[in-house]
Amino acid sequence: MGKILRYIALFWIVFLCAGTFYQYIDFKHQSVFLQLKQKAVETGWYLPAFYCHIFGSSIILIAGFFQFSKKVYNNRPLHKALGKLYVFGVLFFASPGAYVMTLFINRGPAVFASFFIQNTLWVIFTLSAWLLVMNGKIDEHIRMMRRSYGLAFAAVTLRFYIWLFTIFGQGVNFPNNYIIIAFLSWVPNLLLVEAINYYERKNGFKVEGSKTL
Template sequence: MWIRLLRIIALFWILILSLSTLEYLSFKNDTDFLRFKAEAVKSGWYLPAFYSHIFGSSVILLLGFFQFIKRWHHYKTLHRILGKVYILGILFFAAPGAYLMTFFINRGAGVFASFIIQNTLWITFTIMAWAYIRKGDVNNHIFMMRRSYALAFAAVTLRFYIWLFSVLGNGVAFENNYLIIAFLSWVPNLLLVEWMNYRDKQRVPAMQAPAP
């Protein structure tokens, strides 16, 4: 029951995040967040990275969410197609965009390191998930996909913590909180998934999922 509740909450925040990107379809440089990134926009590098990341992330968050629903595993062809879109979306759009955007954050070495580590792990887990399913190793594919999605979901938790710290900051300057938020957005996600993977490894093997 609690897992279903968590899924509903997760989907709610995914939809909020995805819908919030619609305002950027106007491709105007003075839209909301981009006003605060005027200097980065002038570089010529930031906007392509920004659009690639936000639109790519919205798609993979939605696709990834439904990929973990067991009922959908009966539709093997659909599962494979959506899985390929998820992987390509990360490797060619969301992750490269995130890498470039990281160089324009300017919030200190700790924040920079957090996002670089997160993004590198994200790409690594995604490639490994693809490699495992190509070998027919379904269990390890699932474990890696969980790790990959945990880091994709950091886009949601990052914005949630930014909102939470802004509302409950207790007078502490936002800049002083950003290092905490940067790591808080993805480390707990990954720890939760590691617990899930450990729990499943203790069970009797064969978790069913579509073969390659």
């Protein structure tokens, strides 16, 4: 079951990332989403942040996914390279871009708060994971990276819920649903991660290997 879920997750990650590059790699700004954000685009701040976020998030989603593979974990040079790519991508591209984009959200304070909290936790968890591994605390590092990736994976779950609410909304005004979607995209992800971390701590799970990744 675990393998099936991982394959499903990988499919949606690849589908989302490929679609992102296909739609935006020409930088022509003609997508439906950007057409709705014309006032934000006109400020000159939105587009750079938007491209940093979507391309940075696409790369780190793929890099982060394979970090949880045993084969990649046991290949120290590859694991370190992908880890640096993930941390650098989050802290210097995806997350800063998300902060700027959050300033232009026009769906009310609750949606703004959801994305702002999510992004802030993403930065905290990612930076904490990096500091933990630098101090040789491997178990804590892995658990913190799960939290970070759970928030990164919100890019996938957000679009899934947008599709779900659009198809099965039964005429409910979509903007009213967006508050639910905003929190639903990342809160359950973190709850699942915490359940996994709790199970491992309860059963005394330890990571074998060297003190540094």
